[in-house]
Structure formats: structure tokens, C-alpha cells
Amino acid sequence: MFDSFGVVIPAYNEASHIAAVVDGVSRIVPRANILVVDDGSSDATAEVAERAGAAVLRNPGNLGKGSSLVAGYERLLERKEIEGIFTLDADGQHDPAEMPGFIQSFRDGPADLVIGSRMADTKGMPWVRRMTNRLTSAVISRRARCRIDDTQSGYRLIRSSLLRGMTLVTRRFDLESEILIRAARSGAVIASVPIRTIYGDERSKIHPLKDTVRFFRLVIRSYFW
Numbered sequence: 001m002f003d004s005f006g007v008v009i010p011a012y013n014e015a016s017h018i019a020a021v022v023d024g025v026s027r028i029v030p031r032a033n034i035l036v037v038d039d040g041s042s043d044a045t046a047e048v049a050e051r052a053g054a055a056v057l058r059n060p061g062n063l064g065k066g067s068s069l070v071a072g073y074e075r076l077l078e079r080k081e082i083e084g085i086f087t088l089d090a091d092g093q094h095d096p097a098e099m100p101g102f103i104q105s106f107r108d109g110p111a112d113l114v115i116g117s118r119m120a121d122t123k124g125m126p127w128v129r130r131m132t133n134r135l136t137s138a139v140i141s142r143r144a145r146c147r148i149d150d151t152q153s154g155y156r157l158i159r160s161s162l163l164r165g166m167t168l169v170t171r172r173f174d175l176e177s178e179i180l181i182r183a184a185r186s187g188a189v190i191a192s193v194p195i196r197t198i199y200g201d202e203r204s205k206i207h208p209l210k211d212t213v214r215f216f217r218l219v220i221r222s223y224f225w
Contacts, residue, residue: 002103005157006033006082008072009054010065011090012205015043021088022052024096033082035075036090037068045090065154065205066168066175073163085163087156093198094155101193102157112162112188113180115148116155116195124197136215140177143222144184149192151180162188169221173206174214181222 007025011018018036025034031053038046040062049056057071069087076082084106088094094116102114119137122130133152140151154176162183170178184190 002029002099003033004081004083005029005086005103006076006079006084007035007086007088008069008076009034009036009049009088009090010039010068010072011036011041011045011049012039012062012065012068013041013043013045014090015041015045015048017092018045018049018054018090019052021090021092021094021096022049022054025086025088025099026053028096028099029086033076035072037072039063039065039068064172066171066173069175070168070171077160077164082160084157084159087154087158089154095196095198098155098193098195099157105191105193106157106159109189109191111191112159113183113190114157115150115180115190115192116153117150117192118153118195118197119149120194121197124199126199136177139219140180143181143219144190146184146190148180148184148190151177153195155195158183159188162186170214170218172214173211174218177215177218178222181218182225185225 007029022034034054036049036054037057039059046056046058076085105111105114133150137148137151141148166182
């Protein structure tokens with residue numbers, strides 16, 4: 001059990017998956033360190049997460065994944081004993097059993113930010129997503145001035161001190177790209193660990209047009225930081 005790590009799980013209408021995710025995570029970190037941020041779900045996501053033993057924050061509406069992550073980070077960063085914060089999705093795409101590999105890279109590297117990369121084995125990944133990941137990873141890697149294989153992966157471990165030093169301005173899916181650019185350009189060490197590609201009955205909440213526009217707007221804005 002790794003007591004000094006916290007976990008933020010952003011969730012929107014994931015009542016059918018969230019209990020299993022919380023149970024899996026609780027085998028690695030204490031349930032008291034697991035925080036589910038319910039992003040205005042219309043189902044019982046929050047109630048199911050609470051019954052599974054996670055702490056729950058509720059957004060006042062559907063504010064976006066980035067808003068959920070920021071709210072979760074702020075809550076866990078209040079706890080000085082938390083040295084690093086995991087993020088993983090609520091839909092079962094990320095296997096909690098792989099968390100120790102992140103911690104090993106985080107401590108032995110040492111790395112300030114560890115990303116779970118699905119790009120070593122993409123056979124189970126839809127073709128469109130595979131191509132999108134490669135394009136966005138190339139763009140972000142260029143802005144970050146370091147190679148990052150899977151910038152769109154939401155399975156991450158971030159050093160608490162790194163997060164405390166960041167002023168984040170985006171609040172949708174583009175927040176995850178913003179964190180990578182800011183981290184790399186501040187001199188943080190970014191590492192990757194291989195993870196499985198898992199797809200089931202989940203539905204992507206990414207809006208192809210709006211979130212693509214947000215992504216490239218972020219990249220342009222980053223030149224003025």
C-alpha cells in the first residue's frame with residue numbers, strides 16, 4: 001500500500017464503472033486518498049463512488065474534465081503528506097494494477113511526471129484515435145522540447161510540488177496538454193511507462209471539432225507564456 005500518493009478520478013455519468021475503478025485503485029493506495037470528482041453527472045456516479053469508499057467532490061454542473069482535475073488537485077494538495085497525485089479515467093480504460101510501475105519510474109528515475117503510454121501496442125486502439133494521438137503527441141513534443149509518445153493519455157502520476165508551482169488556465173480536455181507543456185518548459189523530468197490499451201463499452205466524451213480547436217488554440221497561446 002502506497003500511503004503517500006493520492007488519486008483524482010474525474011467522472012461524468014460513470015455509475016456503471018466507477019465502483020470497480022475505485023476498488024481496483026484501493027488495492028494500491030488507501031481509499032482515504034481516492035478522490036472522485038463528479039462533473040455534474042445525471043446518473044448515480046457520486047453515490048456509487050461514495051458507497052465504494054471514495055471521497056467525492058461535486059461540480060455544480062458539467063464544467064469539463066480540466067475543471068474536475070483542477071478541483072481534485074487543489075483538494076489533495078492541501079494534504080502535505082501527498083508526494084504525488086495519480087489521475088486515471090473513471091470508465092475502466094486504465095488498469096489500476098499498473099500503478100506500481102508509475103511509482104517505480106517516479107521514484108527511481110526520478111521523474112516529476114509519469115505518463116502511461118498506449119503507443120507500444122496499439123492493436124486495440126481505433127484507427128482514428130491512433131492517428132490523432134500521434135499527431136497531437138508530435139505537436140506537444142515539439143512545444144515541450146522533449147519526446148512524449150502519448151500526450152493524450154489521462155493515466156498519469158504528477159509530483160505534488162510540480163503542480164503547486166503551476167498556474168493552469170484551461171479547463172477542458174486541453175488542460176492535460178497544458179500541464180505537459182508547462183511541466184517540460186519548467187525543466188521537469190517527464191517519463192513514460194507502457195500501459196495496456198483497454199476499450200470496452202465506454203463512449204468518448206471528446207467533442208472532435210470543439211476540442212480540436214481548443215487544442216490548437218492552447219498550442220498557439222503557449223508561445224506567449
